[in-house]
Amino acid sequence: MSAVIDSHGQAHDHHGGGYGGIMRWITTTNHKDIGTLYLWFSFIMFMTGGAMAMVIRAELFEPGLQFVNPDFFNQLTTMHGLIMVFGAIMPAFVGFANWQIPMMIGAPDMAFARMNNWSFWLLPFAASMLMLSFFMPGGAPGVGWTLYAPLTVQMGMGMDLTIFAIHLLGMSSIMGSINIITTILNMRAPGMTLMRMPLFCWTWLITAYMLLAAMPVFAGAVTMTLTDRHFGTSFFNAAGGGDPVLYQHIFWFFGHPEVYIIALPAFGVISQVIPAFSRKPLFGYASMVYATSAIAILSFMVWAHHMYTVGMPVTGQLFFMYATMLIAAPTGVKVFNWVATMWRGSLSFETPMLFACGFLFLFTLGGFTGLVLALVPVDIQLQDTYYVVAHFHYVMVAGALFSAFAGIYFWLPKWTGRMYDETLGKWHFWLSMIFFNMIFFVQHFLGLAGMPRRIPDYPLMFETWNKISSIGAFGFGLTQLLFLYIVLKAIRSGEKAPQRPWEGADSIDWTMIPTPAPYHTFETPPVIK
Amino acid sequence: MTAPGLLTALLYGCVLAAAVSSGNAEAAAPWNLQPAASRLAADIHDLHEWVMILVTVIFVGVFGFMFWAVYAHRKSVGHKAAHFHENTTVEIIWTVIPLIILVVIAWPVTKTVIAQKDTSNADITIKVTGYQWKWGYDYIKGEGEGISFISTLSTPRDQIEGRAPKGEHYLLEVDNELVVPIGKKVRVLTTAADVIHSWWVPVFGAKQDAIPGFIRDIWFKADKTGTFRSQCAELCGKDHGFMPVVVRVVSAEDYTKWVAEQKKLAAASADDPNKSYTLDELKARGEKVYAANCVACHQATGKGAPPAFPPLDGSKVVNGPKNDQIALELNGKPGTAMAAFDKQLNDVELAAVITFTRNAWGNKTGEAIQPSEVKALRK
Amino acid sequence: MAQTATSATRQQHYHVPQPMPWPIMGSTALFLMALGATFVFNGSMGGWVSTSLGFMILLYMMYRWFGDVIRESEGGKYGRWEDLSFRWGMSWFIFSEVMFFAGFFGALFWARAMSVPDLSSLLSNELLWPGFKNLWPSAGPGFAEKFTPMGAWGIPAINTLLLLSSGVTLTIAHWGLVNNKRGQLNLFLFLTIALGVTFLGLQIFEYGHAYSELNLKLSTGVYGSTFFMLTGFHGFHVTIGAIMLTVMLFRCLSGHFKPDHHFAFEAVAWYWHFVDVVWLLLFILVYWL
Ligand code: HEA
């Protein structure tokens, strides 16, 4: 990615009055720079959250308390969840959006280039606040990433820092979404109708709307937590007429859409990669758009499937169960469309395609366990067990993270002008695939057999699976160092990439822009025919 | 590419290594739901099994097709890409068929949901209160009415911290088990005193969050005798992993016997809050109460775990005016983990534990707090 | 409302602004404020230093950033295309604000429709909260003191009138701008601000009344919590709106804006109307029903 800097230092100057050195990155209004910043930030956060997962898995390697005390374990779990979701996965896809959306729709930049800079530069501060909370008296909050009241009221200062961090993250997401929506609606080149946009843009457009609707609600929920902690309000306190379950409703009204906020851009990446390597247009483009919208709308009506055990009335349980099950249909449409795209194509399996296939296979598996969880009586057994942990790592790691890998390998040549090492890429994929399943497949068994989540120590019968899972986790973690190596190697000494390294890639970022993409593209709108 | 083969070998190697190294778990590792001990749990089993079969079929179908497609249409064998990208008929079909499958799944599930929610006509009603980190059980209706006790983890610290070998029921054993008769409908009312907990017994298919300030209910009807073990299923702070739920299901006669025993025991050990105790009596009793209720946070050494949990050894409160401490123990400190003990401990126990803390470790107030003093400060 | 720019409405170049240091300054400011607040909330008053410093940086940053934007706008850098972007941006920003308020209204709904009834159910009365009744306003079963709820037909009704009329005066001011009647513009803009400030004054008076005479506080159970959070956040939005209107007034006085080019003004007007609508909801759901 730093190749962009080298080859375009002068190009940059032609705007005049820019900043040099580190100030260039701090003040930049260029969507490509900002995309790069997002991606590196996301990777650092992935390492941080991953390191926490490693400690969690080390502690769970065998029964008994070995490395960390229970309090600290809870803090690690909480921060692992928050950092992975808000620090690693979401920013990774915003990074893709920044790089790709303007190039895919023929826009000169994002609609609000300066606000774009602020959206990014809130993140490192929010992340520092999350990390700082570990050093506050009482440590980071040990309440789970869901921050359930009233446990949050018992926490120390770290909780307040976390709340403020979430406010900043929320601001960042809201500004980012406004930017993406405006860019897509107002900046498309003449002829680039909505239904001609690459699907990645569609999934982001819809995701941005979801963010706009969900993030402020989360901000409200943590604000109420803050006033319950310090100003004597009783939103979540029964003695004052409030209700801890109210927190859960508000949280999941945000939280469930949030998981699709993570998933939809991933679907978008996959929808670019699969046609490219099948050398065949995406099957059912229109129905993909409708399915994505359907998922987005439904996702605001299913939140209480995380709360089957709080004791809802039976009508509530049934409503949320049916609504949740319905989501399987549009998601199924997407899966079938991807498979149909491959059918009778001319397929080749470079690393992006491998990750896309891995995604398809494992995400669907995770989707099916989601369906199992959607069934109230079954979920009563599985709620808050490792089955849930397995489910969501299938959709978030093998789903979102794998598709982020696919995206990086796919677009790296466009961004840097250099190819990554194909052999190492394949190793990265296969190792990830195997270790991933080793970590998380066995967690289904743990959950079924009754191991609760968020515990630092466990009964003896769970030992075998936990050992396997931990070994897998260390393997998976080391494999990601290989990924870092591959990316660095590509940037520093990768082979020069041809204009269109992927034969089947036909969106305008590949066909109308040189590789590597110059610092400024489409300064005058191209005409799309 | 030889990578996959190599890697598969690696995978099996790791699995084998893990299996061999886990010396404790000689028995086969469990990989499915625990065997049911109630009709409801059995129904859940069946549902799970059935849905698993269904999704496995779909999974194999979809990915069988995908892998075949991938294999047959490789570029490396020179397959040329077709150019179709739409087919309304198949798109409708693969939207409608899943919907039909979903309806087929939903039907039996709905029936189970409704059954699960029907808590009417219970034989025995038990109130379960979650505390950080123990369970309080009150039998409030039916045979055994009036019995009430607290159930705490009984696994010794030494096992947890690896200084002693772990016992068979490591982390799944308690001092007082919940006892219920077989074949009787038991209604469980859950609530909590501090934060949300979740009371869970997998073999009965029963899990219900315990929400502070609210009452929620579930029911179960055991159809097997035996001791069934599980854990709190909602993150409730530091020792969330250390608050097991243990239920012993006994025959109707044994249950009657147990109830009689409990009543006798309760009568014998009934504390008399009007009596005056000596300092030594209070200290001895207090030490036990302390071990059962306070060590989790303030530690046996009285040193606590600062900054989250303050030391009592040398504490200003403990060495200050006694009424302040009594009030603190009764009402807790809202907004911190320091719980109100007014409902968990009676006047004698509170007097004892307060006396103990005021005369243990470096604290030497020499005061004996009498139950009557505690009673006077109760709200 | 805003629509997609067609080839007819769009110029050749979209204005992509220069790099600038204000965003990171804003982040620093927010960071300092949050850090300071964390300390203040937990009893170390030293946090005020950090919070105030952060706040001053924030003000400076906004002054400079908006200053740049105003200069660009007056310098004719923004055409129809940029204008459309601003319209989209502002609309969706307001939408996100709507969702923010929705969260708090949701809390109010929940307290009234779910938690208070639940806490006063038979079972709950028997086991946990004897004698607690399902009445609204309620401060919950653990709240012993007496308090008087806020009535709707005193100050709140007057405030409703004030805000509604401010919406009208603002529209008249806008007509003045569109028809190039600067006097009308300035006068009615000033009136709008005056109405807004009066509203705020009355609101502050009402809070004082609540605290000193009605024993109605932020800590008065869930009624007090929802009442003060909803009206407080609304009041905060009115304050922001009034400040923005004031900025507009100064810009108008110094001759900014043209009849066909004044989106900043319109954006503030949208915002003000949004705050208006929220107040109507508040009046009905918090004070009246
Ligand atoms: C990327 C994120 C993501 C995605 C996409 C999903 C997708 C789904 N999730 Fe998941 N979920 C999470 C992230 C995600 N989830 C997280 C993070 C949690 C835990 C949070 C926490 O507690 O910490 C969670 C928890 C969670 C629960 C709560 C469990 C509990 O705590 O008790 C439930 C219950 O209903 C659920 C259901 C579903 C369903 C039904 C889907 C569906 O969308 C899946 C749909 C997909 C398919 C079904 C496969 C493809 C379809 C076909 C091939 C068609 C044919 C199929 C049929 C007809 C069956 N999820």
Ligand code: HEA
């Ligand atoms: C998209 C988000 C995301 C991602 C990518 C991951 C990635 C991983 N997660 Fe996590 N996880 C969550 C989201 C995510 N998780 C959430 C939301 C929760 C719930 C939290 C809660 O309960 O509140 C959770 C909870 C969770 C738990 C349950 C904890 C508990 O209940 O107590 C576990 C346990 O195994 C786990 C493991 C892992 C592992 C091993 C990885 C691995 O994939 C990580 C691999 C990455 C690295 C390891 C980093 C790169 C490498 C290095 C830094 C080099 C050093 C490496 C070594 C020393 C080997 N996660």
Ligand code: CUA
């Ligand atoms: Cu109690 Cu977890």
Ligand SMILES: [Cu+2]
């Ligand atoms: Cu969900």
